[in-house]
Amino acid sequence: MSALGKYSRSVSIIGVGCTPFMYTVDNPETDGLTEGEMFGYAALTAMEDAGVNPRDVDFYFHGQASPLNGSNYLTPNVQIANWFGMKGKGSIHHSEACCTGYLAIEQAVNAVASGKYNCVLTGAVEFGDSTPSPADNIETPKHPYKRDKMTMDKFLRTTSWLYDRTYTRSLMAGQELIYDDAAEWYVRTRGITAEQMNDTINWMCINNRRNASVNPLAIERKTYEELAKEQGMTLDEYMNSPFNPRMGDFLRAGGVELKCDGAAACIVCATEEIGRIAKNLKHKPIEVLAIGSAACEATTPHFEVRATEEAVRQAYEATGLTGDDLDLFYANDFIITSHLISAEIAGYLPYGEGWKYICEGRTAWDGDKPINTNGGRTSFGHAHAASGLADMYEACRQMWGECGEHQVKKLPKTTMLRGYGGAQNVAAVLIRTLDK
Amino acid sequence: MSIKLEKVVQKFYESLDEGKMMGRKCSACGNVEFPPVYACNKCGNYETEWYEISGKAKVHSIVLPAALSSKPEYKKLGKYAYGEVELEEGTRLNAVIRGISKKNRAELTAKLPVDCHASIFEREGGFKTVVFDLDE
Numbered sequence: 129m130s131a132l133g134k135y136s137r138s139v140s141i142i143g144v145g146c147t148p149f150m151y152t153v154d155n156p157e158t159d160g161l162t163e164g165e166m167f168g169y170a171a172l173t174a175m176e177d178a179g180v181n182p183r184d185v186d187f188y189f190h191g192q193a194s195p196l197n198g199s200n201y202l203t204p205n206v207q208i209a210n211w212f213g214m215k216g217k218g219s220i221h222h223s224e225a226c227c228t229g230y231l232a233i234e235q236a237v238n239a240v241a242s243g244k245y246n247c248v249l250t251g252a253v254e255f256g257d258s259t260p261s262p263a264d265n266i267e268t269p270k271h272p273y274k275r276d277k278m279t280m281d282k283f284l285r286t287t288s289w290l291y292d293r294t295y296t297r298s299l300m301a302g303q304e305l306i307y308d309d310a311a312e313w314y315v316r317t318r319g320i321t322a323e324q325m326n327d328t329i330n331w332m333c334i335n336n337r338r339n340a341s342v343n344p345l346a347i348e349r350k351t352y353e354e355l356a357k358e359q360g361m362t363l364d365e366y367m368n369s370p371f372n373p374r375m376g377d378f379l380r381a382g383g384v385e386l387k388c389d390g391a392a393a394c395i396v397c398a399t400e401e402i403g404r405i406a407k408n409l410k411h412k413p414i415e416v417l418a419i420g421s422a423a424c425e426a427t428t429p430h431f432e433v434r435a436t437e438e439a440v441r442q443a444y445e446a447t448g449l450t451g452d453d454l455d456l457f458y459a460n461d462f463i464i465t466s467h468l469i470s471a472e473i474a475g476y477l478p479y480g481e482g483w484k485y486i487c488e489g490r491t492a493w494d495g496d497k498p499i500n501t502n503g504g505r506t507s508f509g510h511a512h513a514a515s516g517l518a519d520m521y522e523a524c525r526q527m528w529g530e531c532g533e534h535q536v537k538k539l540p541k542t543t544m545l546r547g548y549g550g551a552q553n554v555a556a557v558l559i560r561t562l563d564k
Numbered sequence: 565m566s567i568k569l570e571k572v573v574q575k576f577y578e579s580l581d582e583g584k585m586m587g588r589k590c591s592a593c594g595n596v597e598f599p600p601v602y603a604c605n606k607c608g609n610y611e612t613e614w615y616e617i618s619g620k621a622k623v624h625s626i627v628l629p630a631a632l633s634s635k636p637e638y639k640k641l642g643k644y645a646y647g648e649v650e651l652e653e654g655t656r657l658n659a660v661i662r663g664i665s666k667k668n669r670a671e672l673t674a675k676l677p678v679d680c681h682a683s684i685f686e687r688e689g690g691f692k693t694v695v696f697d698l699d700e
């Protein structure tokens with residue numbers, strides 16, 4: 129078990145950028161968008177938001193879960209620096225699959241806290257819904273900008289790359305337990321019924337969608353209330369109908385990610401250098417207090433639970449904070465039960481009671497315990513590597529009071545983001561607005 | 565001390581062909597790694613030695629397969645579930661457990677942990693793997 133040391137100097141997030149999450153090939157206006165354009169938009173809007181010039185940014189981190197499949201690149205960072213004024217600057221690419229965007233913060237903060245750089249960009253881009261054309265296989269020559277929709281069959285074949293080839297795939301269990309293990313664990317350890325878990329899963333979908341319905345960047349904005357009404361059903365009937373079919377032992381279709389395309393980025397700066405570097409600073413800096421990390425390969429029983437417990441423990445021990453100090457919580461919920469179990473493990477919701485808060489709508493954006501105010505992976509969308517930074521974009525804007533129609537009731541000061549992905553990395557990112 | 569560059573994975577699969585389920589036992593603390601790897605994840609000892617597991621085990625959790633969590637090939641397993649399995653040697657891993665279905669799930673869940681034992685199962689692709697069967 130690792131213990132976190134103190135950062136050598138304070139590091140803050142000072143600007144954020146994010147594209148809408150979308151199915152680019154489905155819309156003539158976005159069909160043909162490329163990596164440089166998507167990442168470049170997120171990077172430049174983050175720089176503008178921070179009030180820094182690209183020449184003031186020393187280095188950048190580039191996240192993409194699956195660059196070979198999604199972009200036909202091995203070194204995606206190198207190909208696009210010139211799109212946002214950082215030609216010739218050093219950079220590195222990393223992938224932790226769906227956890228990439230959270231560990232993107234970890235990478236950037238470490239680089240600045242060490243004293244090596246004063247100001248870095250950390251960004252991510254993903255085309256989760258399409259691959260370069262032709263989509264036959266990764267070896268054939270590709271068109272400069274045309275893309276083909278990614279079939280579910282191809283997606284599932286490439287997601288097998290997330291799992292250990294030597295043992296896990298052969299044993300047949302780890303990669304299949306991702307869908308329902310957390311639900312089973314919660315039901316068994318908290319002593320609730322399968323019906324109560326079914327309701328809780330449905331309410332997480334309903335709350336996520338309500339949040340997305342007031343977020344212009346979200347991919348799916350029609351509420352479940354509206355969808356039910358269109359079918360002449362009550363909300364409860366709709367959520368338990370073939371419109372939301374059972375896909376797992378507990379999981380229903382609405383509780384699975386909407387894989388899509390998107391990019392997001394943050395500007396991370398040494399707190400002591402902000403005055404010098406960010407000449408047009410717009411907001412209060414948001415300090416990164418600690419980032420706990422753990423990873424459990426998928427043959428490890430209850431990998432998500434175990435890794436989340438460890439990452440959260442590290443972050444709390446390093447800061448002395450507890451779940452009671454959190455005002456806002458994000459969970460990478462591409463399997464929606466993540467939302468419940470990580471909020472409870474982090475102490476944001478009380479042990480064994482979290483499911484009730486969810487079913488009472490208290491975790492929606494206008495509730496007293498908001499979670500995933502952007503809509504989460506099932507309604508905001510999941511552009512795999514970019515999702516963590518999109519959550520950070522939303523978290524910072526909530527903490528700056530800039531979310532307009534979906535601004536949470538009490539201005540949040542302290543937030544945790546629980547990253548998860550890549551079978552399975554977990555990060556517990558703790559951030560707090562600095563008092564001027 | 566001698567850290568060896570050796571083919572652990574190949575030996576694991578070749579042993580299954582011979583009907584043996586091999587893990588690795590830590591020479592310092594006795595922890596058994598299954599499936600087998602080089603080092604001990606309990607005490608950090610660099611070395612482990614080949615060790616044939618007894619196959620006796622317990623099931624601690626039960627998740628039934630569904631549309632998202634099954635593949636056509638798995639039909640060959642008959643009735644089965646996924647779950648946390650604890651070997652007699654103390655090692656815990658995610659595994660397939662045969663003999664569990666919608667019918668007996670509730671009864672078994674109420675009795676957890678329940679006894680099971682390891683079996684060798686032939687996969688498509690020309691190799692064998694390890695699954696578990698409920699003791700009856």
Ligand SMILES: [Zn+2]
Nearest residue numbers: 590593604607
């Ligand atoms: Zn040992």
